[in-house]
Amino acid sequence: MSSEESRKGPDRQEDAGSEAPEPVEEAKGSPGDPGSLEQEVGEDPGTIEEPSAQEEPGAAGSEEVAALAEELGATRQERDEYLDALRRLKAEFENSRKRQERERARVLETASERLVVELLPVLDNLDRALEAEGDIREGVRATRDQLADVLGNEGLLPVASDGLPFDPNVHEAVMGQPSEEHEEGTILQTFERGYLLNGKPIRPAKVMVAKQV
Helix, strand or coil: CCHHHHHHHHHHHHHHHCCCCCCCCCCCCCCCCHHHHHHHHCCCCCCCCCCCCCCCHHHHHHHHHHHHHHHHHHHHHHHHHHHHHHHHHHHHHHHHHHHHHHHHHHHHHHHHHHHHHHHHHHHHHHHHHHHCCCCCHHHHHHHHHHHHHHHHHCCEEECCCCCCECCCCCEEEEEEEECCCCCCCEEEEEEECCEEECCEEEECEEEEEEECC
């Protein structure tokens, strides 16, 4: 080899070694390849999935409010109907009570009038007895019997007492007296006669009862 070639030899080696290396193919699926990530993951990482179509929350709330409002309206209507019926019933009751009071007053007035008319003859007999001369006992007794008949027709009856057992429902013991001939509680004497009106005691008989010796 000549001296010129030996001088050029290293230069050629340097030039050969300075040549640019061939590009190395990146491995499939490396971070630098977005396509490989899309294939590996199965979706585009830059795409955000849209939420599925659902009913808006406000729609359900408005429907519930509408249902409650309708139910409240129906309840108020039912309440008003009940109140109206109650008012009518109260008015009918008041009218019925007033009619009964008027009818009762009319019956009492009629009964009083009829009783007075029936008692007028008794009053006339008493007037005649007072005008008569001499013993008026028979006239008074007849007048008394007439009065008893009139009152008896109205349901007035005397309470039986003498010789009967004491009954606190129709008798009032004003005193007691020892007696060997009668059982205890037997009525010995009547001081004031008692009366029943249509079976109801209106005045007890004041009596004296027997006591054990």
